[in-house]
Amino acid sequence: MKKITTYRHKKVLVLGLARSGVKAAELLHELGAFVTINDKKAFAENPAAQDLLEEGIKVITGSHPIELLDEGFELVVKNPGIPYENQMVQKALELNIPVITEVELAYQISEAQIVGITGTNGKTTTTTLINEMLNAGDKTAHLAGNIGFPAAGVAMEAKKDDVITMELSSFQLMGIQTFRPHIAVIVNIYEAHLDYHGSRQGYVAAKLRIFENQQADDYLVVNWNQPELRELITQAKSRIVPFSTKEVVEAGAYVLDGNLMFKDEIVGQQQDIILPGEHNLENVLAAICVAKLEGQSNETIMHVLSTFYGVEHRTQFIKTLNNRRFYNDSKATNIISTESALKGFKEPVVLLAGGLDRGTEFDELKPFFKNVRAVVLFGETKHKIARVATEAGVEHIKIVTDVEEAVPVAYEYSEPGDVILLSPACASWDQVPSFEVRGDLFIKAVQELV
Template structure:
């Protein structure tokens, strides 16, 4: 690990336990910091909190007492999900206490080259594509997908070496808490409006995304979506890194693009677009970003093609779950906004029975109407937005609209109203928090129901 002395004898507040907070606390303790952990929830029965206490780490739970800030803190490691509107965080900002997230710790200690990926949509799929490409036929070291994808970056950074690569998915929440964070290759898949309940303004959200390139120099690279004029203007005007554009729509002089159904990089044919097995134009964009990174890292075209040949997608993101009685079931539970559902629908030529619904964020979903008209034969809605989405479907002149309460009911109804060669697509267009802890739980509910339907069909 690098910079181990940086943390010695520092007093650090880890705000919010969770997985990243727990690993950050262990790491800081190992490096010689005096660590205090604080979580709003009562942790008296929490196993991880007891492990920390056994190591002599102070754990304060059941609230966020402001007097913690009187401890002469050197910095705070904040759980990304805790907003800056939190009273303790606001007070820390007023006191000018440095606030970082766990990815900053990972950067400070990592000996491995770092590739960071952000964007409104496509982060996880692009991250997994890059990890697969960099590991194809690799003879030395390994690429690790870490960060917002689920594996704490600081946990892997403790063990990885100069021969490895950290392929880090970073959210806007995490990027608001970086200081020295400096990836050698940064990727911005796209930027749309999102998470305004957290960021309050679109400008704050966009600026958080652009923090990925803030510390880059002209020896680094920024890979970005050239099809978005706003993003192109922002990157070209703010980044000191070498510009590496990708485009699904334009032939470019440099970067990654499509020409005659071939993926090109800097004028060289890399592979056919048919080798990208997961459906959707948005996944072709993700593939272009991943190819650009692979070429910058010196990966051969044959290895790029081979890696895509066995990349079947990421669970809960346009995941082909099963084919039952001629119907293909796709799990796109990660589609927590209407734009992600639009991208999903664009990927299908067969008729779609759409399963959608979830948390009501008081946002219009009318932008789904054109895609519903073009691709969807029936809509089954669930959750808080079930009636809103049913009204959207009526505006799109969908003849079959079914309103139920749960994902399981919706999946069974979708199968019942479908025909052979139809696609049954869970792409909710809404967050999951009305009924589930996260989108993974929602997707797993869908998968389990599909398995039950399959068993029922085979049993009959």
């Protein structure tokens, strides 16, 4: 890592811990800053704060005392999940104290090149595919960011010739200053996180920050299927590399007569891709763009595409049982994600869905139920989705208690050749703490089928 002196002897407040906050505090401490951490969780129940205290870092836990900002901090490093409406963040901004997120620190000290990936859906799959393609060739690549590996920690370890493949949320991108990925990827942009950003405009603006510091020798890989994105990137200084499943884009990646193309070169055959669905085809094309820009061979790229079964909880293939294929798409916490999953299968589908009620109706799903043999529903939204399924003419509709009960019921409704798909179209918080837990419960129930 670069031994920068920017923070030596400067007072820095790390607001909120979790994994990214811990790494930010450790990095700043190593760089010679006078670090104070402030986390809402009580000290006795906060092992991360206890460990940092032992390292000689000042720790304040149990609340966010606004008077703490009277101590003359020169920087606040904010946990991405803490909203800007938080009184500590608001006060810091009023005092003209810069507020950044940990990815900005990672960029400042990274010796490795950064590939940054953002978007509403498909970020994690695309990030993982890119990382696999780079590592399968002649690169050493490291996953980082919103994918679960704190960027600062990865940047501290990555070498000069390595690549950091960094998934970036809108929350993280709101807190950058100089962050400049050599290759930026925008997988897509839909509507999300309006409770955090206040409006779709605010959400989109945060996403677009991924390329605001790029220069003419950088690259911006962008989804050409979305006319909105074509308009939004007109101010980019970087070189545009498009990808599209719908048209030939001569400067990027596309599909032509069953061939996966990059510019005028055949990379491989579409039929060799393991991942199902058009949405995953977009992810694949985005990853091909980055891999080719990084000099990876077609053989390396196709090896990954022919062996990559998906990321956990994202249209993840689980097993085949009696000629029924099971897929875990628990990460589908919104309607668009479930639409994409349903579009990805030509076979009849038995759909498991339902979850937290955010006041949404599900009529947008109706056209995508044409190929659905049965729906098995649970959670707060079960009756809402049942109404839509009824109106769509779905033959079998069953209400159950939870995802564990749904699995054997779905199997009973299925026939040989069917896909049994968990794609809830809702968050999980009405019943379980995360989509990962929900997905794990689904997988466990599938494995128990005989």
